[in-house]
Amino acid sequence: MPPSDSQSFLRDLDKKLWTAADKLRSNLDAAVYKHAVLGLIFLKYVSDSFAQRQAEIEAMLKDPENDFFVDPAGYDQPAKYDEAIHQELEERDYYIEKNVFWVPALARWQTLQDSAKLPAGTEITVKNGKTTTYKITSTGKLIDDALEAVEKENPKLKNVLNKNYTQLQIDPANLAGLIDLIATIPFQHADLHAKDILGHVYEYFLGQFALAEGKKGGQYFTPKSIVSLIVEMIEPYQGRVYDPAMGSGGFFVQSERFIEEHGGTIGDIMVFGQESNPTTWRLAAMNMAIRGIDFDFGKEPADTFTRDQHPDLRADFVMANPPFNVKEWWNSKLADDVRWKYGTPPKGNANFAWIQHMLHHLAPNGIASFVLANGSMSANQSGEGDIRRRLIEADIVDCMVQLPSQLFYSTSIPVCIWCLAKNKGASKKRGTERRGETLFIDARRLGRMVDRVHKEFTDEDIAMVAGAYRRWRGSDEGEEEYRDIPGFCSSATLKEIEFHKFALVPGRYVGFSAEEKPDLTHIDLKTELEALAARLEQITISATQASQTLYSFANGSTPI
Amino acid sequence: MAAPLFDCPKDWEKATLEPDKFKGLIVSVATGSTPATTVDEYWDGDVPWLTPKEITGDFKGLYVSATERNITSEGLKNSSAKLLPPGTVMLSKRAPVGAVAVNTVPMATNQGFMNFVCGHKLRPLYLALWLKANITYLDRVANGSTYPELYKNDLFEFEICAPSVETQDQIVNAILSLEFAILLGAPLEQTSSELIETRRIRGETARLDAACSRLIPLLLSGQLDPRDFQKSK
Numbered sequence: 001m002p003p004s005d006s007q008s009f010l011r012d013l014d015k016k017l018w019t020a021a022d023k024l025r026s027n028l029d030a031a032v033y034k035h036a037v038l039g040l041i042f043l044k045y046v047s048d049s050f051a052q053r054q055a056e057i058e059a060m061l062k063d064p065e066n067d068f069f070v071d072p073a074g075y076d077q078p079a080k081y082d083e084a085i086h087q088e089l090e091e092r093d094y095y096i097e098k099n100v101f102w103v104p105a106l107a108r109w110q111t112l113q114d115s116a117k118l119p120a121g122t123e124i125t126v127k128n129g130k131t132t133t134y135k136i137t138s139t140g141k142l143i144d145d146a147l148e149a150v151e152k153e154n155p156k157l158k159n160v161l162n163k164n165y166t167q168l169q170i171d172p173a174n175l176a177g178l179i180d181l182i183a184t185i186p187f188q189h190a191d192l193h194a195k196d197i198l199g200h201v202y203e204y205f206l207g208q209f210a211l212a213e214g215k216k217g218g219q220y221f222t223p224k225s226i227v228s229l230i231v232e233m234i235e236p237y238q239g240r241v242y243d244p245a246m247g248s249g250g251f252f253v254q255s256e257r258f259i260e261e262h263g264g265t266i267g268d269i270m271v272f273g274q275e276s277n278p279t280t281w282r283l284a285a286m287n288m289a290i291r292g293i294d295f296d297f298g299k300e301p302a303d304t305f306t307r308d309q310h311p312d313l314r315a316d317f318v319m320a321n322p323p324f325n326v327k328e329w330w331n332s333k334l335a336d337d338v339r340w341k342y343g344t345p346p347k348g349n350a351n352f353a354w355i356q357h358m359l360h361h362l363a364p365n366g367i368a369s370f371v372l373a374n375g376s377m378s379a380n381q382s383g384e385g386d387i388r389r390r391l392i393e394a395d396i397v398d399c400m401v402q403l404p405s406q407l408f409y410s411t412s413i414p415v416c417i418w419c420l421a422k423n424k425g426a427s428k429k430r431g432t433e434r435r436g437e438t439l440f441i442d443a444r445r446l447g448r449m450v451d452r453v454h455k456e457f458t459d460e461d462i463a464m465v466a467g468a469y470r471r472w473r474g475s476d477e478g479e480e481e482y483r484d485i486p487g488f489c490s491s492a493t494l495k496e497i498e499f500h501k502f503a504l505v506p507g508r509y510v511g512f513s514a515e516e517k518p519d520l521t522h523i524d525l526k527t528e529l530e531a532l533a534a535r536l537e538q539i540t541i542s543a544t545q546a547s548q549t550l551y552s553f554a555n556g557s558t559p560i
Numbered sequence: 561m562a563a564p565l566f567d568c569p570k571d572w573e574k575a576t577l578e579p580d581k582f583k584g585l586i587v588s589v590a591t592g593s594t595p596a597t598t599v600d601e602y603w604d605g606d607v608p609w610l611t612p613k614e615i616t617g618d619f620k621g622l623y624v625s626a627t628e629r630n631i632t633s634e635g636l637k638n639s640s641a642k643l644l645p646p647g648t649v650m651l652s653k654r655a656p657v658g659a660v661a662v663n664t665v666p667m668a669t670n671q672g673f674m675n676f677v678c679g680h681k682l683r684p685l686y687l688a689l690w691l692k693a694n695i696t697y698l699d700r701v702a703n704g705s706t707y708p709e710l711y712k713n714d715l716f717e718f719e720i721c722a723p724s725v726e727t728q729d730q731i732v733n734a735i736l737s738l739e740f741a742i743l744l745g746a747p748l749e750q751t752s753s754e755l756i757e758t759r760r761i762r763g764e765t766a767r768l769d770a771a772c773s774r775l776i777p778l779l780l781s782g783q784l785d786p787r788d789f790q791k792s793k
Contacts, residue, residue, distance in 0.1 A: 042670075111791075298624045378713070499717070503714070504711065505714075507701055508700075508717075512565060512700075516565070517565050517566065518565055518566060518776060519777075520778060528768070532738070536741060539744050542751045
């Protein structure tokens with residue numbers, strides 16, 4: 001956790017950049033613009049990291065105390081010495097040993113910024129050890145060629161960068177403006193590195209774009225509240241982490257943050273992901289590259305059900321926010337799939353296909369935790385109820401959390417979190433024996449509105465839910481014992497779940513808090529009844545008056 | 561957890577909302593439906609047909625004797641709506657959840673209702689008050705996939721407790737007397753030409769209203785004997 005001044009520095013930076021970038025968008029569709037902006041932010045990141053490493057190497061070469069010292073005395077002219085240093089600085093090994101992407105001169109940020117406003121036809125010289133010339137045709141083409149060059153030099157980034165700036169319907173002046181804007185992102189701050197700053201900007205932009213894209217954008221972006229909650233609940237600090245519907249990779253980023261906050265190193269996890277949307281798949285890969293997370297997202301973007309990219313994976317942690325209630329997912333070749341251990345999911349709704357896919361890829365002592373629409377907890381249509389019953393009877397359902405609505409940008413449907421574990425017995429990671437039990441948490445009253453339509457969890461909200469689950473599992477470092485809290489959480493047995501006809505809705509298990517119950521303290525009836533008597537008397541008087549008035553009126557005399 | 565919001569004496573009758581002919585509390589449940597709106601012959605007949613929005617908002621009291629729209633007996637025949645006998649407890653199950661009314665004339669409802677027919681051991685008004693007093697529970701279990709909605713399974717596991725029908729009648733009477741005094745507050749306000757007096761009446765009504773909502777759970781949980789209540793009157 002960086003100290004709060006860096007927090008506020010990042011917050012101000014995010015806002016400033018977003019406002020400026022949004023101005024340059026003019027009429028471009030947010031979904032298209034997103035890739036243009038994020039691609040440039042990524043390029044800035046690789047270029048900055050490269051420049052930083054280059055400065056380090058240069059310092060080494062010029063430090064007489066260093067093993068790599070290049071002695072100027074060995075050169076008869078300063079120019080020759082400078083050339084030697086330049087050649088040395090272009091040595092790839094220096095960069096690769098530190099996991100820094102090698103950036104060819106054309107793609108270095110300074111080159112882009114200097115060349116973006118040059119008229120077409122201008123020739124620039126590019127010096128990568130040897131000197132070449134490059135002819136500018138358009139700003140878009142320049143960026144595409146730069147990205148192409150980066151990809152060619154770094155096998156890890158193969159097919160990851162979105163090289164279509166030439167086709168973008170974006171005004172060259174705006175594109176140049178965007179480059180200037182991104183150039184203003186500092187890559188160092190008191191205690192932040194390039195990856196902290198650019199990673200943060202990258203993620204903030206993802207969120208803002210999800211807002212701007214509305215319904216469609218939300219598919220690829222899970223709100224921070226939910227990602228943080230799931231990560232805090234299952235603590236993925238070591239081993240294989242898998243997200244079969246990863247979108248732009250939010251769960252992995254949050255896992256990394258979790259590890260850092262708990263003093264681990266990022267090398268402790270290896271992330272596996274799958275995503276069918278090609279542009280989103282690229283965003284996720286860039287997202288990982290910025291942070292130096294070791295990732296395997298399969299050979300290519302592909303459908304999780306029909307082209308499983310990690311067939312043999314058994315992950316220690318599975319986290320996901322799969323698309324809800326997908327209607328068109330079925331394919332005839334899925335008929336007898338090994339994954340449908342608890343029953344074939346209905347062809348008109350993929351919820352239970354996602355659940356079983358994740359279970360299939362879960363290690364024997366792992367935990368899977370994912371978001372689904374509320375229907376999954378109680379729907380009995382087309383065999384869903386039977387699959388759910390078998391999951392419950394197999395003692396796999398570990399914890400269910402009902403969430404407040406309005407956490408998502410793209411939908412207002414109420415959602416819940418499922419946590420599954422194949423082994424609920426006591427172990428090193430789980431101090432408490434919980435076989436035959438399931439924890440139910442009703443978190444619907446938590447969260448606060450951040451604007452008219454969106455809700456977010458506070459840190460306290462997250463601690464309250466995640467803490468309850470961790471204490472219940474016996475994997476919390478605190479001394480506190482788990483206990484049921486009426487109206488919030490309750491540990492239920494299989495028998496109770498049977499009574500509720502295998503519906504997993506936490507609201508039905510947790511009971512009521514004291515505030516929700518009617519006040520049954522006696523009231524002073526006597527005083528109340530005196531008021532009542534006076535009231536009834538008044539009604540009688542008014543009624544008599546009214547009848548007298550009407551009576552005399554009917555008898556032809558005017559009422560007094 | 562399908563227990564009501566308050567505990568009841570052990571000797572009261574206990575059952576869930578699931579119909580059970582032998583128990584004599586709730587004997588049947590009927591759903592409602594909407595006849596095809598494109599067929600004119602189904603509409604504007606002489607069968608009252610209720611929708612949830614008619615018994616929310618400004619609706620005060622418990623009885624319903626007329627509806628905004630009527631359907632025809634043809635409409636009734638060609639839809640799954642049932643004609644409910646007078647004294648059926650109609651509970652809205654969506655948009656909003658938990659509005660309650662009792663019909664005084666034969667009536668049908670749209671699909672937004674779950675309609676309970678009471679047996680010889682349960683008074684409709686008592687059930688209606690019971691459901692109203694447990695609105696927190698109904699809200700809690702209304703877990704729709706797109707918007708809050710009560711499903712049959714959720715409702716059928718909910719418990720009701722009832723004393724003898726004589727005691728039920730006394731409880732209902734006590735509450736109706738209170739409601740009578742409260743409901744007359746509005747016309748009473750209009751009878752005075754003194755503004756100060758009008759304001760006093762309004763304040764008094766609010767106070768009685770609050771006392772009434774405190775009394776209902778006390779009566780329904782057997783903590784307050786309706787006979788004492790009537791004696792002190």
